[in-house]
Amino acid sequence: MNHLRTFLIGAIAFLFCMSVSNFAFAETQQGESPESKNEAAAKVAEMLEKARAGNAEAQAFIGGAFWQRAEFLFDEHRRDEAWKYEEQAFHWINAAADQEDPLGMYLRGKMYEEFDHNDVRGAPKIDDLPFHEQDPTRMQYAIHWYERAAESGESLAQLRLGRIFEARTGSFKGVERDPFVARKWLKMAAEQDLTSAYWPYAQIVMNGYGLTKEEKVNTYGKGENGINNRIKASVPWTQKAAAAGNGEASWYMRDWYLDNTFGQFNRIAAEYWLRMSYKQGYFQAEDIIRWQSQPELLAIAEVVLDSYKQAFANMDDHWEAKEFVIRDKQLSRTNDPIYIGILIGKGPNGDFATRLKCPTKDGSINCSEG
Numbered sequence: 001m002n003h004l005r006t007f008l009i010g011a012i013a014f015l016f017c018m019s020v021s022n023f024a025f026a027e028t029q030q031g032e033s034p035e036s037k038n039e040a041a042a043k044v045a046e047m048l049e050k051a052r053a054g055n056a057e058a059q060a061f062i063g064g065a066f067w068q069r070a071e072f073l074f075d076e077h078r079r080d081e082a083w084k085y086e087e088q089a090f091h092w093i094n095a096a097a098d099q100e101d102p103l104g105m106y107l108r109g110k111m112y113e114e115f116d117h118n119d120v121r122g123a124p125k126i127d128d129l130p131f132h133e134q135d136p137t138r139m140q141y142a143i144h145w146y147e148r149a150a151e152s153g154e155s156l157a158q159l160r161l162g163r164i165f166e167a168r169t170g171s172f173k174g175v176e177r178d179p180f181v182a183r184k185w186l187k188m189a190a191e192q193d194l195t196s197a198y199w200p201y202a203q204i205v206m207n208g209y210g211l212t213k214e215e216k217v218n219t220y221g222k223g224e225n226g227i228n229n230r231i232k233a234s235v236p237w238t239q240k241a242a243a244a245g246n247g248e249a250s251w252y253m254r255d256w257y258l259d260n261t262f263g264q265f266n267r268i269a270a271e272y273w274l275r276m277s278y279k280q281g282y283f284q285a286e287d288i289i290r291w292q293s294q295p296e297l298l299a300i301a302e303v304v305l306d307s308y309k310q311a312f313a314n315m316d317d318h319w320e321a322k323e324f325v326i327r328d329k330q331l332s333r334t335n336d337p338i339y340i341g342i343l344i345g346k347g348p349n350g351d352f353a354t355r356l357k358c359p360t361k362d363g364s365i366n367c368s369e370g
Contacts, residue, residue, distance in 0.1 A: 051092060056101035063092030064107055097145065102154035109145030109157065112138050113173070139164075139173045150185060155194035162186035162200060166209065183210025190237060195244040202237035202249065206230055231256065242273070247282025250274075254285075267342050267353030271325060288327075297326045300339055304358055304367055308343060318348040324356070336361050 050058035066089035073082035090111060096104025143164070149157035164172050166182035183204050189197035203209070208216045208230050220229040235256075241249035254273035257266045277285035291297070301324045308321035321343060328340040339358040346352070358367040 051095075054099075056096045056099035056104060059092045059099075060096035060101045060103040060107060063089050063094075063096060063104065066092065067107070100148075100152070102149045102152040102157070105145050105149035105152065106154045106157040106160070109142045109149060109160070112142035112145065139175050143175065150188070153192070155189045155192040155197065158185045158189035158192070159194055159197045159200070162189060162197070162204075166200070166204070179210040181210075195240075198237050198241035198244060199246045199249050202234040202241055205237065206234040242276060242280075245280050247277045247280030247285060250277035250280055251282050251285055267355070268344060268351055271342065271344065271353070292326055297329070297339075300358075300360075300365065301326050301341065303365060304339075304341070304343070304356070307365075307367070308345070312345070319345065320347075321345040332359060332361075334361075339365075 047058050047062060051062045066085045070082045070085035070089055073079070073085060093104055093107040093111060097108040098104075143161070146157045146161050146164075150161055162182045162185035164175055164182075165178045165185070167175070167177040186197055186201040186204055190201035208220065208226075211219065216226060216230075220226040220233070235253075238249045238252055242253055250273045254270045254277060257270035257273065274285055274288065278289045305321055305324040308324070312319035312321055323344045324341055325344070326339050326341040330338040330340065332338055337360050339360070341356055341358065343354045343356050344351070345354075354369055356367045357370045358365050360366075
């Protein structure tokens with residue numbers, strides 16, 4: 001439910017951009033029909049009416065949406081407009097937090113963390129906001145409200161606390177790291193299906209962070225076996241993170257299949273997760289795919305694939321070559337290129353992926369498994 005609330009804040013912020021309402025949101029998207037704009041304005045008006053009537057959940061939504069709008073305007077260097085939205089954001093966030101709405105309390109904590117104001121019930125001192133000031137006192141107030149929200153079940157607050165206390169460099173904004181507290185809150189956020197918590201919690205599990213040495217041994221075992229068991233325990237969360245669009249999580253899945261982490265060296269799965277990581281914009285996957293897409297390599301891959309298609313066609317109908325992906329390029333002692341890649345296809349027992357080593361000499365290519 002909490003991750004749905006996060007989505008709704010963004011949706012309301014978007015609707016604000018389309019409506020004129022009582023706050024003169026004049027921007028509209030090109031091509032929007034009058035019906036769409038009228039529907040958006042009606043939804044905004046309905047939410048504002050609920051907020052003004054004292055509905056804490058609506059107040060938190062409205063406050064979060066105003067805040068997103070202010071951040072957008074700051075990014076656009078429209079500071080005068082942004083300040084007005086911030087004042088409205090803090091008004092509604094404080095109204096929701098005063099009623100102990102979980103999202104409102106989380107946003108009040110965020111206000112303390114990110115802004116400098118002497119009285120949380122009023123607007124911040126806009127003229128001298130120290131955005132990067134390391135102020136432990138302010139963070140203590142932020143953590144207080146994060147904890148109240150987290151204890152009320154707000155997964156965004158649980159995630160924020162986990163990230164603050166897992167700081168690997170000793171402290172974060174004056175708050176000393178505590179791996180045990182970090183593990184507790186990240187676990188709670190992930191188990192509430194907050195998608196942005198999946199990968200941080202997977203990493204906590206993978207590294208045994210937040211467990212004593214004794215707990216690590218008792219739970220996962222010793223040495224390399226213990227490491228592999230921790231990785232396996234993190235796999236469900238890593239897969240969830242990858243499915244939710246986290247490119248680094250997809251990259252890890254690819255590595256594990258290549259490293260035989262699961263007791264099965266699965267090149268097809270590794271290639272799948274590489275492509276997923278690339279689509280999700282992860283830089284290491286982009287580097288590999290970009291390298292594989294060089295015209296020279298694509299031409300070589302096509303030649304190898306055609307040769308195997310012809311060879312399989314001469315055998316029977318049970319074999320099919322589908323793709324050859326070059327993973328590496330080396331040089332022989334005579335400086336002739338040697339291409340290393342994976343042949344993906346279908347055989348009598350199902351899909352297969354075979355590593356090929358393809359040395360070239362005098363313009364010809366001869367591949368063999370290995």
